Amino acid sequence: MTADEITRIDVGGDAPEGTNSAYLVGDRAVVDPGPPTDRAWRDLRTGLERAGVEPTAMEYVLVTHWHADHAGIAPRLAATADATLAMGAGDAPLVADYARERERRLERDAATMDAWGVPADAVSEVIDGDAVSAMPDETSVERLADGDRVAGLEAVATPGHTLGHTAFAGDGFVLVGDAVLPTTTPNVGGSDTRTLRPTAVNPARCDDPAAGGAAIDHDPLAAFRRTLERLADRSERLLPGHGTAVESGRVAEILTHHRERSRRVFAALERRGTATPWDLAGDLFGDLVGIHVKFGAGEAAAHLRTLERQGRVDRLEDPPRRYRPVDREPRTRETGV
Incomplete structure (x- = not known):
């Protein structure tokens, strides 16, 4: 799969990080289709039609990480096309078992913020403001490990922003999701509280990217730095989950x-x-x-x-x-x- 076979599609409107970027890979896969909104669905269908591809033609729907602005509409597209939805093993449960994992996440977020010293009223504001996404309670998701190949792409474990963040590499490009962004720095720590759980742990333990982010990483910043160093060693063009291509030197800047x-x-x-x-x-x-x-x-x-x-x-x-x-x-x- 080459860079000439990649089509970027703006989906879902603007966000602080920039417009969401969905990517059509050839004529058989979409990466990070966008948030679970009707607008995003219209944007995605319009982009596919302009590329001469019907949504029902998709064989794979790939997601870099569990955040709703990237994964939210993935179950809908996969169901429409009877396609395989696949993502990194570390993040897959939050989409595959959305309803149950959302409740667990809210409990974990509240406990973690309390352990960080966040006042109770501020914790309540965050939890109460966490709206339910229009996603199925359960979805079939194929779990990917580092080095797996799917739809002509290589899964590249890129933990840090989330526990199981996974990029997808082809010939001359890497679809990096939120691992590298053109104008903002991806949040580390608060964007996935699994990476900093308020339990007694060995602080020296860190994940190996080769593990696919499936194990609990108790030093997300160290994991993120390793991700950036890993991406910096690659010669391919980096295509982010928000905005357009990442300029040379951006990894070093972060x-x-x-x-x-x-x-x-x-x-x-x-x-x-x-x-x-x-x-x-x-x-x-x-x-x-x-x-x-x-x-x-x-x-x-x-x-x-x-x-x-x-x-x-x-x-x-x-x-x-x-x-x-x-x-x-x-x-x-x-x-x-």
């Missing part, structure tokens, strides 16, 4: 962004002495409302987890999680030397 953010998190923690992820989210992003409460606190928590693994911060309490900086040069407390 890596630099996160190095700088880690420095900002550590500096803010030094100023405070001790802090929760929620405290530091306010320092980093200012006042947060709605879904940005989870995203902001999760981003701070992800950076703190990496700093903890690096031995630069200690976690003091759980819950709520509270951190303190570790002196780089040990000294006697009584004398200060």
